[in-house]
Amino acid sequence: MKTTPDILDQIRAHGADAYPEEGCGFLLGTVTDDGDNRVAALHRATNRRSEQRTRRYELTADDYRAADAAAQEQGLDVVGVYHSHPDHPARPSATDLEEATFPGFTYVIVSVHDGAPEALTAWALAPDRSEFHREDIVRPDPEAP
């Protein structure tokens, strides 16, 4: 995933705001010719889980459509999602794997400990859905629009 420190800080801030619950939202951007997701903006969303929001999150199809509309307005697409792990490490849980959606999205996880954001990681779902692979987080090329 390619993105700026500012975007990463916005994800950390949402994780802190949502603590002790899980915060979540969408990554808006473009897909590079190399197939990398370049994240240019965020679309904050509400954790729709009716219970266990400290350890589960949910984004509905209507949330996706709202994020997609916001992306289109900015000339972008939905290229991934992010969520926080309150008092848990920044790596995909068994539930994250079981309930994962499409390979091709970038899945960002930020760990939040005692209300303070810590590690932030990015992941891609394997095409056979068997596991997540860690994605490098790099700055976009300076000449990119």
Add this chain to the structure above:
Amino acid sequence: MPTTDTTTVTLRIPTPLRSATDGQATVEVEAETVDAALRTLVDQHPDLADNLYDEDDELRQFVNIYVGDDDVRFGEGVDTPLEPGDEVSIVPSIAGG
């Protein structure tokens, strides 16, 4: 006698699946129902099959289908009939822990 009229609809493909549709964000197919539209799409772009359907050949739980602004789950599901010009969107819902 069947008429020669055809029902051409537009399928909207979410970003991560466009690698299976040669980068196309929309695909036009001729189909009378949502199920036929999706099956035709998968016939044309077989790499979509595993992303849309599970081992029992049912739409995956997180795959939602909209015709216009209506989620077909609250109507006739994949049997929903289509009109020419309908827009059929593949929309993921997302969850985790």
